[in-house]
Amino acid sequence: MDKIKAKKRVLISVFDKMKILDLAKTLADLNWEIIATAGTAEILKKAGIKTIPIEKITGNPEAFDGRMKTISFQIESAILYDRQSPKHQKEAKKLGIRPIDMVICNLYPFEEITKEKNCSLDKAVDFIDIGGPTMLRAAAKNYKYVTVLLDPKDYQKLNKFLKSGKEIPQKIRLALAQRVFQKTGRYDKKISGYLKNVSRRFKI
Secondary structure (H helix, E strand, O other), rough: HHHHHOOOOEEEEEOOOOOOHHHHHHHOOOOOOEEEEEHHHHHHOOOOOOEEEEEHHHOOOOOOOOEEOOOOOOHHHHOOOOOOOOOHHHHHHHOOOOOOOOEEEOOHHHHHHOOOOOOHHHHHOOOOOOOHHHHHHHHOOOOOOOEEEHHHHHHHHHHHHOOOOOOOOOOHHHHHHHHHHHHHHHHHHHHHHHHHHHHOOOOO
């Protein structure tokens, strides 16, 4: 059990897949277990990076054109439970929950899609991310134990830090968590604003 606990795990589920490879390779070289959603796993596999399919953790297949992938008791529990709480540790062991120590996720590009000429409401709604914000906010809430990355601009900086062999300081995890709440808040505001503008066409 101690050996299992010692092996760190990262969950990677990214829309922008072009910038993730260097960081993922570093994590693999450092013997992190990489859990990935299907699209992300395909890109990592082509680069020779071994992944654990998300459905192996959730116990359910990805479904409904990807609307259901990461939202599950198993995933959110692995991100959220308090590592220092004896009660949480006992419950995690009983429920078979192993910790997820890092979440790397970026959101569906809702704002960019809705700027496209003749973007339909249905298309816009398809680009409202649900699972991504859920994971990101869970990881940000538990920043004491979980590193969360939303912005690809942060990949290189974290990559260098990991290669140095040092533990990621709590102040860095806190700063990354703050960025998540800031950006997911802005994301929700953009969705709300868009839907408000569209709803003006209807009498509600």
